[in-house]
Amino acid sequence: MNTQQQVTPMTTDVFSTYESEARTYCRSITEVFVRAKGCYLFNDKGEQYLDFLSCAGALNYGHNHPELKAKQIEFINSDGLQGALDLHTHAKAEFIEAFQQKVLKPRDMNYKMQFTSPTGTSVVESATKLARKATGRTKLVAFTNGFHGMSGTSLGLTGNRHHRQPNADPNVFRMPFENYMENMDSLAYFEQLLNDKSSGIDIPAAVTVETIQGEGGINVASVDWLRRLREITLEHEILLIIDDIQAGCGRTGKFFSFEHAGICPDMVCLSKSLSGYGYPMSVLLMSDHLDLWLPGEDNGTFRGNSIAMVTAKATIDQFWSNDMLENHMSANEQVIKNVLARFDRDFDHLIDECRGRGMMWGIEFHNPQDAADLISLCRKNHMIVESCGNEDMVIKLFPPLNIDVDNLKKGLDILENSIRAISAEKTQAIVCDGEAA
Amino acid sequence: MNTQQQVTPMTTDVFSTYESEARTYCRSITEVFVRAKGCYLFNDKGEQYLDFLSCAGALNYGHNHPELKAKQIEFINSDGLQGALDLHTHAKAEFIEAFQQKVLKPRDMNYKMQFTSPTGTSVVESATKLARKATGRTKLVAFTNGFHGMSGTSLGLTGNRHHRQPNADPNVFRMPFENYMENMDSLAYFEQLLNDKSSGIDIPAAVTVETIQGEGGINVASVDWLRRLREITLEHEILLIIDDIQAGCGRTGKFFSFEHAGICPDMVCLSKSLSGYGYPMSVLLMSDHLDLWLPGEDNGTFRGNSIAMVTAKATIDQFWSNDMLENHMSANEQVIKNVLARFDRDFDHLIDECRGRGMMWGIEFHNPQDAADLISLCRKNHMIVESCGNEDMVIKLFPPLNIDVDNLKKGLDILENSIRAISAEKTQAIVCDGEAA
């Protein structure tokens, strides 16, 4: 028996009394969680919840994977240097070596690595600073519905008005993402703005883009669109920064989300699942010639969060040393696709579109209330999913990449039953209305 | 024998080849460190270094304290929920409870707590966003030589030109810190600017200040100055944000650095040593009426870095449940003061001033080369210190708060001998020059 399960169920008064109103997930997911394993969370009553949220994409390999756990305990027990700034440590050396040899080299990629402050928003800050420094330009391009973080410049790139407090950097031109408007070729528009000297758009330092917008609603950029974007940015000598914080680290079926398009960005932002265990860690990949930083010009106390490097290294060894995970994901993707295709077919009165790639999927409802109801129903059935996109109309499916097919199917079943229940209730309501009439 | 000591000494090629030029500490401290314990770092040759840097203030309790270590291993072994976003977890509940009961309540403080993205720069971003939201004003005040982080708005507050890339938020008015100029009353100047409607300074949303500027050169604000600043901000309804990221968590001899002045800021930024073990963690304390966040309005994937909350809770239990640490620091402060007073007396040809409070001290040299030489000499004597301030003229002394007096004296001895050596060499040089003449 796990000792943690003996925990006395607690009230949540401590949070409502002392914690800021900014808290959000815990308002709908009101359980108190005590432990977690693989694709399951356990509450203080010992009940388990199937986790299709995966810490908003920061736990791609499930909770507390035993190999990673073993490595970190070994590190802690050996009194490894935990807070290391940017000192030379074995932990970092081994991560760099593994990342270069097992991730970059097999993909023919040449990037230098900057260990930025270990959050998503900070690695985007570092990328945009460097882009501005390298080009001498001020303006940045970001896309509708993009999400890039909460600090000054990253917030300027983020599309969500809810967050766009006055810290947001104003020097951002907003472009429409692919398919933002029906019948609108967003890149033709971008190109015209760049070519037209009186368009009101200056040549930007960089374009920052997610290949699949996570928070924005699982909006999937096509391979063609990404290639054209790469061509346009090259032609105008604009840097292309892929924010792969959420879509990277395997989420789309390959390590980098842009591998599908075969493009080579100038910089890549990695964070979230990089450590593999939920530990804060970020790395900025940059082409050699862009590494124009002076010593210490960009820094951060926690850039040497060694425990994260230890698990990040173990993650590469465990999951990215051979093609097993990729094959596993490929098979699972097929399972998901089949089910979602059925959803599209059977529930088109409820569902606008199912879309995604790899292990990153969204179900867009016509009606936000239906999405909210689905989340509640899933919760009752002990499964955790969340929504995203404008008006939270898109149910986000983020199972662990390495989820076994049985649990995957179980999750999809819960989803299907829940949608079916919503559908039935609606039909019932219509019938009732009909009778009443 | 510790297994880690069997590590084969490694070259540092992996860093110079693959890591960004932004790296800085490792350029002067070129050792490869393998493990650490209390006030000592151990390199890959098994040699030990006395650590008076303490991860730039993020390791106030020394490296890998056994009690904290035990708690985190217990947490990991129990499969605690590591990446938790802002879900309800026992780890967070216990930290909040301990912080409220053992830190805030005994000090008669009432603050709500926001778990921001877990870096120093992010908690400052959250504070400034909230201040702007609460007041409806745009401008922020920061001080000469201040350091508040590297992301957009925080960077706007940071004074160091080296870092002030174009991401820096321009809506910052810069005020002179206490004693920035001889014969200048910096707060009288600030007040005049506020009272004068055509001064060119708008009433700001907030003043952000460190009570002792760490990176800026261990510039110590007097108790009087801080009280006057509090009065001025109250009179003009400007929010006062204390950035206690470096000076807080006990560094100045009390938990909060502003306790010495007996003032009550509107918000307090905590990070660095909050987790007690080098784990990324940040908390924004705010007066109840300022908690105007909407759910999710400010967020960040790693705001639920549970391992940090576990060690943070253990840190409070271990060090802030009684007055032992404060008494210990008080005694140690006296030891430091006595030695530095002697430095001031004996080496005034080298040293401009020694200053500090609690366990946060600086030795300002007349000549940056002497400071650089001192660092090198200390290193040769297996002790790590670093410099700060404009032109790196100030040697920063940041021993662990709980260092035993023997190691403290050992460190001070190394310092003294090194300064003596520099002094002797100078005298020698003068004598030689004299002989040569």
Place this chain on the structure above:
Amino acid sequence: MNTQQQVTPMTTDVFSTYESEARTYCRSITEVFVRAKGCYLFNDKGEQYLDFLSCAGALNYGHNHPELKAKQIEFINSDGLQGALDLHTHAKAEFIEAFQQKVLKPRDMNYKMQFTSPTGTSVVESATKLARKATGRTKLVAFTNGFHGMSGTSLGLTGNRHHRQPNADPNVFRMPFENYMENMDSLAYFEQLLNDKSSGIDIPAAVTVETIQGEGGINVASVDWLRRLREITLEHEILLIIDDIQAGCGRTGKFFSFEHAGICPDMVCLSKSLSGYGYPMSVLLMSDHLDLWLPGEDNGTFRGNSIAMVTAKATIDQFWSNDMLENHMSANEQVIKNVLARFDRDFDHLIDECRGRGMMWGIEFHNPQDAADLISLCRKNHMIVESCGNEDMVIKLFPPLNIDVDNLKKGLDILENSIRAISAEKTQAIVCDGEAA
């Protein structure tokens, strides 16, 4: 004989030696002009040039109209108060009265009038300041190819990259003007951005728009588009500012350019031809409830340029007291339309499109060189036209509003003959190339 005609022809060395490189029109129009009358300019050799530029729209009634001339000489001779700040003067009272009674009242318009600093850029500054003040919002919307002036905020609205020096206010969202992209419904796009809370576009204080973009290439907004824009801005409580600096004061056939659409903007910016005689003068019209200025909150030394008010009043009496000018323009517009329709038909190998409204027309060429050649040929034929739009591909036709039909036809003939010559030369070149082959 006019005394001025006895002037000795002068060299232009004084300009090239002492005047800034910023000068532009005089580089292509190298004549030295001595006097002007109606639609003619006279150089220092006594030669006359037919003027289809009209001081970039600031001389809608031709040069030195005798009635306006008489009024100003009377004013000067009577020692009227020329530099009047915003003191009460007869000159201003009479202008206000005339403008209210003869311009606004017959059009059922209720606007208060602010005499801003007397340039186009300043009246746009005042409008945007007031919009931000009234709404408490920061962002402004402007359109591709828009032109609104050269000072800070106006420059932020202006689309031309050539001018967009770092003074440009960054808080501007750029929207595509009608027909900016083929197959793109620019207002549907705007609406979607406003309705989508994560579009990255905040609700702006104001939309600033020209109904016909002058400098941007004589881009004509349709009546439908303007009405939809008015509806959208009303629905989202965004202020609509019509910049009628160039298209207003009769240029489109009616006093205000937006009369064609029957809409009622929240503010209207007038300048250029307002004084009728080329004197600097600007007025901001604003709905009563928007007149939120405090006394002196917005000002400018030359807002009381009395001579301009004298001629402005005389202009209203002369041209806007009955429908003669409107009828005259209507007839002339038909003449222009017929000729340009022929151009469209006969020269479609050279000309992309002729477009315009009232007395404001543009001929867009496929090839910028052809537009440049046309300007030169016209000049040789003693006629002045200029180009506008991206890459200067659009020939701008701005004859005086009150030009007699003979001179209008004369100008159109010169144009036609010049285009014919370009066409012939091209054909010749093709033939030659053919022969050479």
Place this chain on the structure above:
Amino acid sequence: MNTQQQVTPMTTDVFSTYESEARTYCRSITEVFVRAKGCYLFNDKGEQYLDFLSCAGALNYGHNHPELKAKQIEFINSDGLQGALDLHTHAKAEFIEAFQQKVLKPRDMNYKMQFTSPTGTSVVESATKLARKATGRTKLVAFTNGFHGMSGTSLGLTGNRHHRQPNADPNVFRMPFENYMENMDSLAYFEQLLNDKSSGIDIPAAVTVETIQGEGGINVASVDWLRRLREITLEHEILLIIDDIQAGCGRTGKFFSFEHAGICPDMVCLSKSLSGYGYPMSVLLMSDHLDLWLPGEDNGTFRGNSIAMVTAKATIDQFWSNDMLENHMSANEQVIKNVLARFDRDFDHLIDECRGRGMMWGIEFHNPQDAADLISLCRKNHMIVESCGNEDMVIKLFPPLNIDVDNLKKGLDILENSIRAISAEKTQAIVCDGEAA
């Protein structure tokens, strides 16, 4: 008899009904003015007012000087090209020639001239744009209590909070003007900020300064201070822009206000009294090597306001072709100084300080109410003065430069009698209070 004097007295309803609330001077000076001559204004009842305001410094040579009047009537009668953009005209050629030969050459100055948009705010915009372009830097320095205009960037430089609407460019560092704080060496502070790499102040593109702050309260920079400022800016390669819009054109006793200090700024902004007759006109003087504008990069419809060039040329011929005006001012300055010295002596219970230079003087009261009362009393005595500075505590004396000594003395007498009356009333009040007690 002048025909204008037959004007029927009018009500001011037209202004209060139709003109924006932004109007300011006319609220205290409620007369309706009909004509003006030399140092006198005449209202619609034929009453005359002695004018010590001079259109806020835009009428340095008094109203409607007969020589300037004759020249402009000649120009108008000859049908001169009034709205000329930047075409070559005789009017401009003659002004440039006169300015170069009679103003710049005798002072050994070499400047190129840009005819900017003809307002003060626009010439400051052009100067700052050019400074940013030339240096590649973004930040600007301006001083407490400075006034530089109302458009975006100029407004950022302007100190008055009343005007600092959200159009104000935020990229401005505010420095204390000389004597802003007692016992504070403002330039030593500036130098320290520039030399200290972590001061939080970046090296700016330019420093923009008035040698005597007009709107800011007649704050006079000493010759020494200006020289040091010139040295500091040269040492740090910062451009020095003198905003001589109010203090230039003779107001301080010499043509340029900085002649007293013998310094040579990189750029000089001229406007207000440049045309000599209240006509809008501005010129930016710039060192040859700074004339980096591309053709048309900076422009404005009214930059060719020919009538202003005609009177500007006549002004130079009339007043700046010999030293008569300078000698006249020197004598008058002595008269003013003697009287104000007496004020300082006799009324130190009311007056804080009298200060100024040439024909630009201020009387600072202890109490704003006394300043307001003085203005009212003067008005009753048919004299117009205005106040400036923070809380309008400084009475601004701006008589015409060429005022005859009798009228000057008459004005000073009215002032003295009015102050005496205020003093008497106060004494009376004290006595009464005493009696009452």
